[in-house]
Amino acid sequence: MSAKSARRAGKPRKIKATPAFFDLRLYIAGQTARSLAALANLQRICDEHLAGRYRLEVIDLLERPQLARGDQIFALPTLVRKLPVPIRKLVGDLSDTERALVGLDLRPRSSGRS
């Protein structure tokens, strides 16, 4: 409930009015330029759209390769939105903010993907 009010206060920018809690996992492989870009882009999106109502876990598959299986990871970087359901997977370094927002359901889908 508090998240709801926080969201109202924080962002006047209105989209779908479901201020759900976001559980995010970012899968990367090592500190590559692409990994760092994805992390920076994600950080920006979270700050702008999800402030105070998200949790982010960064998983480096070079260190924990066994975790790739659980979330069905094959492309990197991949951001997995575990919550809210349904699960969404955002493949790529999140440099396309519009698509990232659509993928996270923070923007309405226009005409299908791509």
Place this chain on the structure above:
Amino acid sequence: MAKPAMRPAPVRPVPKSPTGIQGLDEITGGGLPRGRPTLVCGGPGCGKTILAMEFLINGARQFDEPGVFLSFEESIDDLTANFASLGLDPRPLSARKKLSLDYVRVEPNEIQETGGYDLDGLFIRLEHAINSIRAKRVVLDTIETLFSGLTDTHVLRAELRRLFNWLRTKGVTAIVTGERGESGMTRHGLEEYITDCVILLDHRVVDQNATRRLRVVKYRGSTHGANESPFFIDESGLSVLPIASLGLQHRVSPARLSTGVPDLDEMLGSKGYFRGSSILVSGSAGTGKTSLAGYFTEAACRRRESALYFAFEESAAQIVRNLRSIGLDLEPLLRKGLLQVHAARPTTSGLEGHLNAMHRLIEEKKPRVVVVDPISNLISVGTSIEVKAMLARLIDFMKVKETTALFTSLTMDDGHPEGSDLGISSFMDTWLVLRNIEMNGERTRTLDVVKSRGMPHSNQVREFVLTREGLKLLEVMRHEGRVLIGSQRAAHASDGPVAPRRSRKRAPPR
């Protein structure tokens, strides 16, 4: 599992990994290129996944090469259930860390592309699986599924190229499956990246018979059979029947074995058939083909040699009953297991299916003597000339095993058995023709040896009789320059030059 090379070895032989799949190693001259990816492509339901899985399971079971199966289409539970039904249950091998199954689920609805990416996730997953069981073999089935989930085909193609190169550097022998495409061999042109070895599978229907074909399209650095070969999928997995002959390189034996009929032995250089030879007994209905086959079988069992009898006309019980009427009792031999009868209606499956089943049974039971009664029934359900080639192969196969085989063949026209022998007599070493001669209101059976390679043999057409004591060839009786047969013989018995030889007594079979 060293198989005899089909041809002289190429100049720089490519090291190979045997698949352990019957026939496939023969066509490829020893297996798939070791340490390299092979593309196996074909339409839906053509057997790609089974071939790939069998490659892994045989690798783990027979060659101590653990394997990783990365499935993009079926979940692990589905795969396991499907393969368990084919006798290829992966679970015990997984438990022993000889096999690792992983399902890469590509769900287009879940995925949104948001910028640059690569397939490192897949690489990491695969590498982790390979390292955790020290895999030597890998299957990717069907990696093209990635194209349904990811839209950037430029990236995908570049990444797949990188993946296949990476597999080469890892030194794993891999099978990559691909769905048959409209224009190319695969939908997304995987054949551009995998050039070491390409195998094409096909599943088509000819004359209402579903037939499966396998062809090695390309095999870099190695000779290979280029023909289409039929293959089968049954309860024991996949097996390929190369149409190409084994190359007539089998050893030949000078040993002889009895026909089971002493008089006939005498006609064949006094010794009978050659061991490992093929014998054709042709004749029209009721000429005694099965009886000859019966004597041959019984004589083999008497020598304590195992016999396998393929009956395509009668049931085992019927054969036993009928042969009893001419003094042959096969029952005790059946009970002892020396004789095994495999009876089936030719129409129950196509000729290819029968030949395959025969192959398997011969491989499994290792009989010294095989009877196919009659081969003509089988051929009538065949579809094309390749059937003949497959039959030639079965014969070659038995020769390599030094198995003596007797085939009976029902001919339609008594006068010209040569015309209706279905073109198989050239594969045969010994050819006996049985005839019914109708003359003076009676029918007389005759037997003659049309050919018998490598031995002196009688050129006489002999009359024979089937009695309760067995099959007897009667001496030729001449009268005034004519050969007498049937009741004429009896009428002239007093003044004939040679009296019919009386009962050469057979010891009763036990």
